[in-house]
Amino acid sequence: MKKRIFSSVLIVLLIAILFVLKIFVSDYFFDAFFGIIACLAGFEMSKLLSKARLYNFQILSVVFPVVIMGINIGFSYLAGAQSDILFVLWAILIDFAVMLVTLLGAFLIQLMRRKKVIEEMTTRGVKNISTTKFILKKCINTLIVFIYPAFFFLFMIFINHMNELPLEVFANVSVDFSIFILLTALLIPMFADTFAMLMGSLIGGKKMCPKISPNKTISGAVGGAVWTLLLMTCVYLIFVNIVGFDFMWSSFPIWAYLIVVLFGIAVAIGGDLFESILKRRAGVSDSGRMIPGHGGMLDRIDSYIFMAPYILLAFWIIALC
Numbered sequence: 001m002k003k004r005i006f007s008s009v010l011i012v013l014l015i016a017i018l019f020v021l022k023i024f025v026s027d028y029f030f031d032a033f034f035g036i037i038a039c040l041a042g043f044e045m046s047k048l049l050s051k052a053r054l055y056n057f058q059i060l061s062v063v064f065p066v067v068i069m070g071i072n073i074g075f076s077y078l079a080g081a082q083s084d085i086l087f088v089l090w091a092i093l094i095d096f097a098v099m100l101v102t103l104l105g106a107f108l109i110q111l112m113r114r115k116k117v118i119e120e121m122t123t124r125g126v127k128n129i130s131t132t133k134f135i136l137k138k139c140i141n142t143l144i145v146f147i148y149p150a151f152f153f154l155f156m157i158f159i160n161h162m163n164e165l166p167l168e169v170f171a172n173v174s175v176d177f178s179i180f181i182l183l184t185a186l187l188i189p190m191f192a193d194t195f196a197m198l199m200g201s202l203i204g205g206k207k208m209c210p211k212i213s214p215n216k217t218i219s220g221a222v223g224g225a226v227w228t229l230l231l232m233t234c235v236y237l238i239f240v241n242i243v244g245f246d247f248m249w250s251s252f253p254i255w256a257y258l259i260v261v262l263f264g265i266a267v268a269i270g271g272d273l274f275e276s277i278l279k280r281r282a283g284v285s286d287s288g289r290m291i292p293g294h295g296g297m298l299d300r301i302d303s304y305i306f307m308a309p310y311i312l313l314a315f316w317i318i319a320l321c
Contacts, residue, residue: 004293011291011300015186023179027160030182031073034156038065040297041149041305044287048298049141051282055124055134056141057106064102065150068095072157088158088312099146103139110135148305149298155308159185162315180239180248185311187235188261189268189303191228196269199223213276225265232261252318260314267310268303275302 014033021029039062046061075091110117117131126134162178200220208216236257239245248257275298279287288296 002293007291007293019179019183022160022182023176027178028073030160031069031157034154034160035066035069037297037301038069038150038153039063040290041153041301042145044290044296044298045145045149045278046142048278048282048284048287049145051284052278053124054141054144055120055126055138056145057138060102060106060142061145064099064146065154067098067102068146068150068154069157071095071098072154073161091158095151099143099151103143106142107135107139110138149301152305153301153308155312156182156185156304158312159308162312175243175245177245180245181311181315183235184232184261184264185304185307187232188228188264188311189271189307191231192224192265192268193272193303194224195227196220196224199227209273209276212273212280216273221269225262228265229258229261233258252315256318260311260318263314264307264310267306271303271306274306275299 018030018033042061042065043058046056046058049056050058071094072091075088075094111132114131117135121127121129121131121134129137159182160178162181163176164178196216197220200215200217200223203217203219203223205217205219207214208218208221233254236248236254240248275287279285286295287298290297291300294300
């Protein structure tokens with residue numbers, strides 16, 4: 001528990017420093033932070049799949065998030081010159097196109113190195129399958145790693161550059177609204193997870209999904225949701241009344257914001273449970289040991305992987321309404 005608390009404090013301090021840098025220096029410090037996390041999470045996801053005998057290209061799994069990050073940063077940078085809101089969809093299409101081209105290249109290279117592939121199959125004990133089919137399966141499994149966690153998690157970059165999106169609601173806003181949206185995306189899973197653990201420990205009761213995650217209780221989930229809604233209400237009021245984001249009363253009313261938060265809590269819980277399913281399939285309790293007291297990087301960001309695209313979409317819809 002001491003290790004977990006110490007690690008949590010360090011994480012909070014690091015995020016606080018990144019917000020200071022974002023406000024006074026540049027948005028790109030957060031971009032680099034998200035890119036590093038995506039690479040580390042990709043490495044752990046690759047290992048999890050391999051332990052489940054879903055073999056993949058580990059080097060590509062680690063390196064490719066940098067490519068996706070570069071594409072997304074590029075589109076965020078060009079956002080100011082765009083008149084069409086669909087530019088994000090173009091970024092997504094290019095992400096997938098680059099994924100497929102990369103895997104096609106890997107597939108062809110592996111076909112030309114059949115001897116190495118046969119040696120790998122022998123080492124791993126893979127039988128009753130052709131080398132071509134084995135390579136194809138590795139490409140499909142690598143595509144899974146490209147999408148989860150890297151592609152989904154790196155939507156954080158669009159959130160980080162939300163002010164640069166061509167949304168009419170930001171046209172006359174002098175403050176950097178992306179600070180508020182990014183903080184929302186980061187705090188919902190943090191509050192939901194922390195208070196679910198505390199309330200579950202205090203109250204106990206019926207398990208939520210005992211076969212998937214035996215430590216999670218219904219009381220913890222409900223208690224975590226209640227506390228998260230209360231604390232995020234405070235965050236909203238602080239930004240409106242103290243920080244000076246008064247335009248939100250009309251553009252992003254509190255009732256709409258709390259609906260976003262409520263569904264966000266469900267997304268955070270779902271992301272946590274999804275990673276638990278992956279770990280059970282791989283036969284491990286943690287995705288790694290990178291963060292003392294928390295396990296691996298994937299264990300720490302599991303709730304954020306689906307949270308990133310959800311928050312972007314939710315605020316985008318509110319802004320367009």
